[in-house]
Amino acid sequence: MKLVTAIFKPSRLDAVIDALSEAGATGLTVSEVRGYGRQLGKTEVYRGAEYEVRLLPKVKVEVACPAASAERYAEAITQAANTGTIGDGKIFIYDLDSIIRIRTGERDEQAVSG
Numbered sequence: 190m191k192l193v194t195a196i197f198k199p200s201r202l203d204a205v206i207d208a209l210s211e212a213g214a215t216g217l218t219v220s221e222v223r224g225y226g227r228q229l230g231k232t233e234v235y236r237g238a239e240y241e242v243r244l245l246p247k248v249k250v251e252v253a254c255p256a257a258s259a260e261r262y263a264e265a266i267t268q269a270a271n272t273g274t275i276g277d278g279k280i281f282i283y284d285l286d287s288i289i290r291i292r293t294g295e296r297d298e299q300a301v302s303g
């Protein structure tokens with residue numbers, strides 16, 4: 190099992206959800222997060238003064254899936270979240286021990302099957 194976690198621009202959330210759904214994801218979790226990449230946030234001007242915004246708003250999407258699906262989901266996210274500009278985000282793929290569907294006790298592939 191794998192956990193595919195993507196952090197990207199909030200404006201791309203609907204497109205990413207659509208892409209993951211089309212790629213076969215049967216569930217996902219969305220969180221609002223803040224972070225920075227190598228540009229260390231951007232500088233914003235407010236009432237004539239410059240403010241350093243260290244943490245920019247991003248969204249995090251997590252999909253737990255069979256290992257064989259992880260690359261397909263990562264590719265779907267990469268295409269849907271890409272605007273070609275800095276701050277487009279990153280995808281992290283983790284090894285995941287187990288998935289358990291609480292209602293039935295089903296595990297792993299059965300727990301995320303449609």
Ligand SMILES: Nc1ncnc2c1ncn2[C@@H]1O[C@H](COP(=O)(O)OP(=O)(O)OP(=O)(O)O)[C@@H](O)[C@H]1O
Nearest residue numbers: 196223224225226227228247274275276277278279
């Ligand atoms: N090494 C990291 N570890 C954890 N989260 C990260 C890391 N790098 C980036 N992030 C998260 O991803 C968000 C977007 O990162 P970002 O796309 O700016 O990365 P980057 O490496 O600077 O690439 P780019 O040059 O395309 O901007 C950050 O705001 C942060 O939430």
Ligand SMILES: [Mg+2]
Nearest residue numbers: 226227228276
């Ligand atoms: Mg960046």
